[in-house]
Amino acid sequence: MKKYSLAVDIGASSGRLVLGSLEKGRLELQEIHRFANEIIEKNGHFCWNIEVLFEEIKTGIKKCGSLGIVPASIGIDTWAVDFVLLDKNDQLLTDAVAYRDPRTDGIMEEVTEIFMKERLYLETGIQFQKFNTIYQLYALKKQQPEIFEKAAAFLMIPDYLHFLLTGKKTNEYTNATSTQLINAFTRNWDKDIIQTLGFSMDMFQEILAPKSVIGPIKEELAAEFGFGMDVILPATHDTGSAVLAVPQLEDTIYISSGTWSLIGVENYFPICVTKALDYNFTNEGGMDYQFRFLKNIMGLWMIQEVRRNYENRYSFAELAELASAASETAAIVDVDDSRFLKPDNMVAEIQACCMETGQKAPESPGEIAKCIFTSLANSYQKAVFEIEDIFEKEFKSINVIGGGSKNELLNQLIAETTKKEVYAGPVEASAIGNLVAQLIALEEITDIKEARYIVQQSFEVKKYMNSISEKQGGVV
Known part of the structure; x- marks a missing residue:
């Protein structure tokens, strides 16, 4: 019986759900659902409509069921750097503010006065861009400290979507590196940078590598879809998935x-x-x-x-x-x-x-x-x-x-x-790379x-x- 995996690949302008399966040594793709994605204005910021994105993912999964296809696994990749913060009750504290929002104007210069630019690069190896997560977090801490102090969990966009599917909070490695908060050599959160900038280490999750199996989707979602499946981490940074293709x-x-x-x-x-x-x-x-x-x-x-x-x-x-x-x-x-x-x-x-x-x-x-x-x-x-x-x-x-x-x-x-x-x-490089990680985890490749x-x-x-x-x- 043919085994399917489902790639959710969301870019800055559109998203798609693509089924993948191996047939006689070839990877076959079937696009199940495609939807638009755009930046909206919300609460004074440019944001992603994260709730709508999750509903589109659910719509695509249900289309699999209507076709009589039950995927063995699902994984989500998106763009990098953006995130949400959750409180101790796992409720959203922040909107999914987009990297094009001007809240980080001038922030990179402030951060590099606190932590030398050369040292930051030596430890993280990450390109300096004013919208990197490190500067978004510092802007939030500076502009809305009351929200920042309540933060119990930091999740990047695909991490949060995986959380909605499974109820489990994780930070995936490839996307986490784009934060400029991962040490390039230890491959883990850089405590020195994080603590120097006044961020709490407690809100960051365990780093998991691509091919990690998070676990099954929530029981209530399995009931809604009519089937269950495992969530397997791809390279959740879409470029990380794309390069695999x-x-x-x-x-x-x-x-x-x-x-x-x-x-x-x-x-x-x-x-x-x-x-x-x-x-x-x-x-x-x-x-x-x-x-x-x-x-x-x-x-x-x-x-x-x-x-x-x-x-x-x-x-x-x-x-x-x-x-x-x-x-x-x-x-x-x-x-x-x-x-x-x-x-x-x-x-x-x-x-x-x-x-x-x-x-x-x-x-x-x-x-x-x-x-x-x-x-x-x-x-x-x-x-x-x-x-x-x-x-x-x-x-x-x-x-x-x-x-x-x-x-x-x-x-x-x-x-x-x-x-x-x-x-x-x-x-469809990102979707292909997403599927590759899942199929390796499933020992199909x-x-x-x-x-x-x-x-x-x-x-x-x-x-x-x-x-x-x-x-x-x-x-x-």
Whole structure:
């Protein structure tokens, strides 16, 4: 009888529930449910609607039942850094405030006055970004101390969703590393940092690694769904899951392309040296305690906002087509400028930036899109140079995974800008990596090496080189 696992993969703009099963050495996927996710304004902050997200997860699980499919396991991955706090009665003390909220403005500078920047990097190896969990927690402690003092449990977004399923509170390793509160070498909470900043160690949970079985879903949920299943931790940081779906990592740089672009390499130890700090690279934890040495780049958030500014009149594919047809030489902006994190109007912000830097401002939707894609490729090329400088070696290729791998124009721009072979796919990388962790825990797959071989056999990948792209199926 075919055994199924269920991956819940939630990104900054949408979520999906995907069933996975092995059939003759190939991983088969079946999307069961897809839903929108967006930031809302609540209690004076930009927040995620966590209650709606959990209801969408329940809806997807019920759809499995209506299809007569009973998954053996379920696991949830989401974006990083965001969290909720619970009181001693397990009730929410905080909303799920989003990382784009301005509450952390100026906070990183305050924290690095208390705890030296170089020392913080040496211990955690994490990239400095103003929205990291460490700064969100410090902002909350400073701005709402009465709430902070009542905190009995700290749960990141997927931790909280797993808690709603099981009633058990845990902190998963890969997402916890994004907090900038995990020691890169002990792989546990850094008591020195936590206590120096006045946080309580008691609210942090035991760190569990991907493939850990939390336990069965609550009895009342099993009754509601008509079946039970185990909750197995994937790499709950969606990039951690996505990287597991890169078919081949030897001499390859990966780009996990979605709302954010995560560009880097897989490594077996953290690189906490001065050059990595100067280039602002991060050492995020991966499955089996490997490290994702990468840089966080703004990503397709900019084109998502542009589409919204045009009242969703154009699909993403149409914007890419308009960009391809745009005759003007594209202006280039620094996609990592904080002005693009959450501007009132992305189109106007891009145009203003271009004029301020002495460039002709793009006007049409196609010109705006072309500016974004060209700027992203330019940022990737810079990051590739930095990676090769740190490792003192040349990488032969780039593998683009995730939703952005469908953007043929951007893939071609990456190939032409970096002068490297670019492999695009698989698209549903985070869901695939999520399922891989579950299937290894269930002993359906032996290890990561076998999992990557299965991914090679299961999903189509496109190759881009110079001005020619050719379709590659099966083994890359």
